[in-house]
Amino acid sequence: MHVVEAEIREPLILGEKSYNDITEDVCAPIEGKANSLWYFVFGLAGLLALWGIGNILYTIGVGIGVWGLNKTVGWAWDITNFVWWVGIGHAGTLISAVLLLFRQRWRMAINRSAEAMTIFAVMMAALFPGIHMGRIWQAYWVLPLPNQFGSLWPNFNSPLLWDVFAISTYFSVSLVFWYIGLVPDFASVRDRMIKPLPKKIYSILAFGWSGNAKHWNRFEEVSLVLAGLATPLVFSVHSIVSMDFATSVIPGWHTTIFPPYFVAGAVFSGFAMVLTLMLIMRKVLKLEDYITLKHIEYMNIIIMLTGSMVGVAYLTELFVAWYSGVEYEGYAFMNRATGPYWWAYAAMMTCNVISPQLMWFKKIRRNLVITFILSIIVNIGMWFERFVIIVTSIHRDYITSSWTQFHPTYVDMGVFLGTIGLFFVLFLLYSRVFPVLALNEVKTILRATGEFGVKKAKSTVFNVENEFTPSEAGNAPASDDSSEESSDDAESEENKEQE
Amino acid sequence: MSNKIYAMYDDDATLLHGAESLVEKGVKIKDVFSPFPIHGIDPVIGIRKTRLAVCAFIYGLSGMLLALVGMYYFMIQDWPMNIGGKPNYYFYQNIPAFIPITFEITVLCTAHGMAITYFLRNKTLPGLTAKNPDPRTTDDKFVMEIETADAGMNEDALIEALMSTGAIEINKA
Numbered sequence: 001m002h003v004v005e006a007e008i009r010e011p012l013i014l015g016e017k018s019y020n021d022i023t024e025d026v027c028a029p030i031e032g033k034a035n036s037l038w039y040f041v042f043g044l045a046g047l048l049a050l051w052g053i054g055n056i057l058y059t060i061g062v063g064i065g066v067w068g069l070n071k072t073v074g075w076a077w078d079i080t081n082f083v084w085w086v087g088i089g090h091a092g093t094l095i096s097a098v099l100l101l102f103r104q105r106w107r108m109a110i111n112r113s114a115e116a117m118t119i120f121a122v123m124m125a126a127l128f129p130g131i132h133m134g135r136i137w138q139a140y141w142v143l144p145l146p147n148q149f150g151s152l153w154p155n156f157n158s159p160l161l162w163d164v165f166a167i168s169t170y171f172s173v174s175l176v177f178w179y180i181g182l183v184p185d186f187a188s189v190r191d192r193m194i195k196p197l198p199k200k201i202y203s204i205l206a207f208g209w210s211g212n213a214k215h216w217n218r219f220e221e222v223s224l225v226l227a228g229l230a231t232p233l234v235f236s237v238h239s240i241v242s243m244d245f246a247t248s249v250i251p252g253w254h255t256t257i258f259p260p261y262f263v264a265g266a267v268f269s270g271f272a273m274v275l276t277l278m279l280i281m282r283k284v285l286k287l288e289d290y291i292t293l294k295h296i297e298y299m300n301i302i303i304m305l306t307g308s309m310v311g312v313a314y315l316t317e318l319f320v321a322w323y324s325g326v327e328y329e330g331y332a333f334m335n336r337a338t339g340p341y342w343w344a345y346a347a348m349m350t351c352n353v354i355s356p357q358l359m360w361f362k363k364i365r366r367n368l369v370i371t372f373i374l375s376i377i378v379n380i381g382m383w384f385e386r387f388v389i390i391v392t393s394i395h396r397d398y399i400t401s402s403w404t405q406f407h408p409t410y411v412d413m414g415v416f417l418g419t420i421g422l423f424f425v426l427f428l429l430y431s432r433v434f435p436v437l438a439l440n441e442v443k444t445i446l447r448a449t450g451e452f453g454v455k456k457a458k459s460t461v462f463n464v465e466n467e468f469t470p471s472e473a474g475n476a477p478a479s480d481d482s483s484e485e486s487s488d489d490a491e492s493e494e495n496k497e498q499e
Numbered sequence: 500m501s502n503k504i505y506a507m508y509d510d511d512a513t514l515l516h517g518a519e520s521l522v523e524k525g526v527k528i529k530d531v532f533s534p535f536p537i538h539g540i541d542p543v544i545g546i547r548k549t550r551l552a553v554c555a556f557i558y559g560l561s562g563m564l565l566a567l568v569g570m571y572y573f574m575i576q577d578w579p580m581n582i583g584g585k586p587n588y589y590f591y592q593n594i595p596a597f598i599p600i601t602f603e604i605t606v607l608c609t610a611h612g613m614a615i616t617y618f619l620r621n622k623t624l625p626g627l628t629a630k631n632p633d634p635r636t637t638d639d640k641f642v643m644e645i646e647t648a649d650a651g652m653n654e655d656a657l658i659e660a661l662m663s664t665g666a667i668e669i670n671k672a
Binding site for chain 1: 512530531532533534535536537538540541544546548549551552555569570573574577578580582585587593596597599600602603604606607609610611613614617618620621622623624625626627628629630631634635636637638639
């Protein structure tokens, strides 16, 4: 029944691990205390977040006139940031849903954190259209609620309304998918906790999960169906975001290539952000045995692939702008590359098209420092891509007299930096209180892809007539297994042969 | 009065082989608790395939109808608008613009309906207490639950049989 991976494949779990070791390793950050570096980074992110919240409140209080927007450039950093964050929010569900359908085992070490990242990123994204409304207290107007105007309904033909439904569906379905996976892992944490308050909290979070055969039977079905649903959902969300632009008649936006091009870009930036976070997390939380070089290599290959797709899309856009013979379209693209915003275009091309090509080299794919730097470069590039699409397409419209430049104010920058701070605050909190690896899933692949298969935790004494005592059993540590390792090894060898 | 016997294993494969041989001997295994799904255990201990996916399909269908009927009412029936020279007189002409939201609502209803059904059927909701007999079953141990009345043999023989399948610990409740 257990299919063992071919010898030629690299193991996905390094070191000699028992099922218990996995629980110990993943629960260590939850049970231990954070070090001073964590507090330092958390404090920094917190300050940034507070600065951002201040700027958001100022925007809401005074109005979006405090941003650098003007008559010609009505969409700038806010929508750039919105699309950037939504894009980042695409990797999580792609990893957990698409890779589940393709039965990719390497997803299991990273899906939990990637989904957490998705949820926090979509939260940050949803903030921007909210505050761009100006009167955020009337945000409920986007919902089809009966009202005193007739009733006057929102316009269901509008891509902006599609976006409302797409983002809220994506957020809530991702949250549910994430939580269903978390429930059995919260149960693992619950059953280890000794202090009464944390035990109480985790038992509420675990929903009373027992892990019996029927639970697991339903769990697998729900995971599979939700993955099947989330897969088209991921693709639909960024397609719909792209239609905010593509269904308009602005030269540079009005292109049919946008949906697939945006989705590729989203996966590209999402994986880059996953790498940025994972490279730090595996080090700080000592998870190098689970998030291995092979995992990083796989992610780099996806970055290379989607980066190349984005590159092809850029060139196709340029070609079609010329081939269509539409002078406005042609001008929009000439202006992007050679106009006053040429530096943004150059940054986009270098970061998104050229830099991922380095990943063709295996040495670079497996180099942590270069990967880390490239992952940040990719995210800078993807921010510039959205800036280029949005601002350079509209800053010179049909009437020459309204041509203008966009100058961000400190409020624009403050809100953006604030969301980065807020995102890291949430992610740092997550990394201390949540099981950051999908425990139950990683255990299922240990036998097949672990470097040494399954190691027995310790030989338990046979006690036939013993009554079960929860307090003793629950605290049973695996600390004394080192002395008995040699005999256990023989035992596990035997078991392997029996299979 | 029926007693329960809990046989603990430290490996999923051992438990699976043990369960197979016990079922052959006529022992009815009531349940199995494990830290992760044991593939192949369901047919052995007589657990049928879940019908959750059927529920999900029904929720999806309802969501799709809800979205289509809703948009028909809002956009065609109640207050037809002429936006950019594209009037909303007929439903079939507007269908392409309604596809995205129809899809999203379908997914929304399917996913949430299925999740709620899943939690209710599992009896897992915030505040409920877990029924796993031993806290180690969410870590690295696998437990088989057998009611002595269903075992088809006396208790000592059952314990003997369980030990021979590789159980590491037997508890009674």
